[in-house]
Amino acid sequence: MPDDVTEIGPQTQIELEAAAFRRLQKHLMKDRADVQNIDMMNLTGFCRNCLSRWYQEAAAERGIEMTKDEGREAFYGMTMDAWKTNYQTESTPNKDAAFTTAFDENVAKKDS
Structure with a gap:
């Protein structure tokens, strides 16, 4: 992750965090x-x-x-x-x- 998260832009950060959350959710609910x-x-x-x-x-x-x-x-x-x-x-x-x-x-x- 860049030192300054704003380098990736606030909307992209939100999308990345949401994708990571969805992956964690899938992992916990389906995979494990x-x-x-x-x-x-x-x-x-x-x-x-x-x-x-x-x-x-x-x-x-x-x-x-x-x-x-x-x-x-x-x-x-x-x-x-x-x-x-x-x-x-x-x-x-x-x-x-x-x-x-x-x-x-x-x-x-x-x-x-």
Whole structure:
């Protein structure tokens, strides 16, 4: 990436960022649907639900009303119930404990 992002122009930057987002979304939703959200959160501090929330927050910043469920459906391309039925597996007590820590460190503290 150039030192001065304006060298590529603001519209091109937006298009590149949008393309990268769409690629990440496809990767997480189709290519690696086997990776569990809880594992992503425990390892990286974010998961698909975070991305859908960021999508919802970006809509709100532009005056677009969107519920949590609508944000998730926009990101997941299906309802959360459908995702869980098709892709979510059972967790373990160790993963649940690690998730609580990861959520507190990466989501709860940042929201307050």
